[in-house]
Amino acid sequence: MLAQKVTVQYPDEKIELPDRFHGRFELDADKCIACMLCANACPNKVIQMERAKVGKKQYLTKYVMRIEYCMFCGLCVEACNQDALHFSKVFNMNQYFRQKVRLILVDRPVPQEEEAGEAADVKRPATEGTAGAKREVAAGRSAAKEGES
Amino acid sequence: MKTQTYFLNLGPQHPSTHGVFRVILELDGEVVVKATPVPGYLHRGVEKLAEARTYTQVIPYTDRMDYLANMLMNWGYVEAVEKLLGVEVPERAQYIRVIVGELSRIASHLIAVGSYAADIGGLTGFLYTFRDRERIVDLFEMLTGSRMTVSYFRIGGVADDLPEGFIPLLQKFLADLPGLCDEYDGLITGNEIFQARTKFVGVIPPEKAINYSLSGPNLRASGVNFDLRKNRPYGVYDRLDFEVPLGKNGDCFDRFVCRIKEMRQSGRIIQQALKNLPEGPIQAKVPKVIRPPAGEAYTEIESSKGIFGCYIVSDGSNKPYRVHFRRPSFINLGCLAELCVGWKVADVIAILGSLDIVLGEVDC
Numbered sequence: 001m002l003a004q005k006v007t008v009q010y011p012d013e014k015i016e017l018p019d020r021f022h023g024r025f026e027l028d029a030d031k032c033i034a035c036m037l038c039a040n041a042c043p044n045k046v047i048q049m050e051r052a053k054v055g056k057k058q059y060l061t062k063y064v065m066r067i068e069y070c071m072f073c074g075l076c077v078e079a080c081n082q083d084a085l086h087f088s089k090v091f092n093m094n095q096y097f098r099q100k101v102r103l104i105l106v107d108r109p110v111p112q113e114e115e116a117g118e119a120a121d122v123k124r125p126a127t128e129g130t131a132g133a134k135r136e137v138a139a140g141r142s143a144a145k146e147g148e149s
Numbered sequence: 150m151k152t153q154t155y156f157l158n159l160g161p162q163h164p165s166t167h168g169v170f171r172v173i174l175e176l177d178g179e180v181v182v183k184a185t186p187v188p189g190y191l192h193r194g195v196e197k198l199a200e201a202r203t204y205t206q207v208i209p210y211t212d213r214m215d216y217l218a219n220m221l222m223n224w225g226y227v228e229a230v231e232k233l234l235g236v237e238v239p240e241r242a243q244y245i246r247v248i249v250g251e252l253s254r255i256a257s258h259l260i261a262v263g264s265y266a267a268d269i270g271g272l273t274g275f276l277y278t279f280r281d282r283e284r285i286v287d288l289f290e291m292l293t294g295s296r297m298t299v300s301y302f303r304i305g306g307v308a309d310d311l312p313e314g315f316i317p318l319l320q321k322f323l324a325d326l327p328g329l330c331d332e333y334d335g336l337i338t339g340n341e342i343f344q345a346r347t348k349f350v351g352v353i354p355p356e357k358a359i360n361y362s363l364s365g366p367n368l369r370a371s372g373v374n375f376d377l378r379k380n381r382p383y384g385v386y387d388r389l390d391f392e393v394p395l396g397k398n399g400d401c402f403d404r405f406v407c408r409i410k411e412m413r414q415s416g417r418i419i420q421q422a423l424k425n426l427p428e429g430p431i432q433a434k435v436p437k438v439i440r441p442p443a444g445e446a447y448t449e450i451e452s453s454k455g456i457f458g459c460y461i462v463s464d465g466s467n468k469p470y471r472v473h474f475r476r477p478s479f480i481n482l483g484c485l486a487e488l489c490v491g492w493k494v495a496d497v498i499a500i501l502g503s504l505d506i507v508l509g510e511v512d513c
């Protein structure tokens with residue numbers, strides 16, 4: 001009774017998570033070269049990606065994680081040698097609808113031929129920040145829904 | 150007076166079966182006439198899944214067998230692949246394996262001890278052991294990023310080096326461990342009701358233990374001195390000094406006490422491993438795509454529940470042709486039917502709890 005408390009009042013108080021914590025994934029789309037190493041390392045085929053050839057390079061157009069099948073083992077993050085895929089500390093991934101579980105990290109159009117030379121233009125969708133990303137996710141979700149039905 | 154026997158289903162959803170496990174009890178009044186264990190509710194087909202995965206990709210699945218001693222499950226599997234490949238694991242990785250493996254053993258025994266106390270009716274003991282297990286789980290989270298499904302071992306080494314701040318926290322835990330064990334001894338082992346419920350209940354004589362192929366604390370509680378870490382040392386266990394705690398009577402009480410004693414020994418092992426922890430690489434040089442030569446390998450390690458074996462057949466491709474796991478919980482369960490006969494329903498709970506099964510491993 002005199003001992004210190006060992007519990008915390010969760011939503012108000014949070015335990016600090018370690019740096020290696022396996023939370024929701026983050027993808028740095030600028031670093032990703034769409035090499036598929038992560039997708040091939042995954043035991044459960046969680047990662048699905050689409051890519052297009054722009055100039056000489058592969059360009060990532062879509063990166064979807066079927067997170068409902070993910071074991072959070074980290075083999076994908078370990079496989080990426082471009083340091084593009086990371087774990088974040090977000091663990092609250094609950095959704096009310098199954099369709100929303102799917103994690104869409106990148107969903108963007110192929111840049112037009114003439115624009116491809118302008119690096120700034122290619123990078124725009126990824127660097128726009130969270131507001132842009134949210135819109136993309138929303139767009140991607142409806143696309144995923146259509147795909148499933 | 151002759152009465153009719155009747156059937157009672159214990160489980161599959163019953164907190165005292167430690168998972169989804171069913172025992173069909175044929176009872177005469179309150180006395181068991183026949184007990185038929187029905188495992189299989191948690192079968193996921195890990196062995197079959199492994200055939201469609203590359204050698205590295207199987208590792209996360211092994212976590213999910215004995216999820217209470219996840220590191221040891223990883224270890225049993227990678228050991229077999231390493232034997233098949235013929236790779237030599239670097240010193241530092243060997244010592245790290247011992248450290249995390251023994252931590253896993255302590256975590257597993259903490260659950261065994263705590264849940265056994267709860268089975269017998271003392272829920273307080275359960276809370277104490279879970280409080281302390283949390284510290285190990287936190288250490289694992291710091292080391293691997295996951296609390297239970299660690300996937301920390303790699304073929305030829307381990308995934309990551311020890312992070313900063315890991316060793317001081319671990320040392321603090323190890324310093325506290327003997328005190329914690331004393332606390333459990335005082336709270337649970339010394340309790341008169343607990344002793345009355347467990348002493349001379351479910352006795353397994355040594356010959357029967359051997360005939361049933363029991364292993365781990367269940368075997369040693371019957372007084373048979375057999376621990377793979379001593380009898381057939383793997384890794385660096387031959388360089389570590391520890392004792393193998395033995396029981397005398399082979400009853401529920403001895404099986405329980407054996408686990409607390411083993412925790413103390415594991416603490417000693419980790420302390421030595423920490424002291425001797427060398428610098429160096431944590432991963433042997435293995436090819437990116439692992440293609441062991443065609444052939445087969447079988448290795449065994451001493452897991453927290455007993456001897457965990459892994460048998461792999463390779464056909465020379467990058468996926469195992471066949472994997473089989475010898476899961477100690479499943480084999481230890483073999484004697485349950487015979488042990489229960491003649492005891493009352495409440496004792497069945499005591500006997501089942503003392504065998505310390507984990508259903509992820511029983512059903513695999």
Ligand code: SF4
Pocket residue numbers: 041042043044045046047065069070071072073074075076077
């Ligand atoms: S964490 Fe594991 S299961 Fe999840 S996507 Fe990565 S490799 Fe696949």
Ligand code: SF4
Pocket residue numbers: 031032033034035036037038039079080081082083084085
């Ligand atoms: S391994 Fe890395 S760089 Fe390659 S596709 Fe995956 S995230 Fe992109």
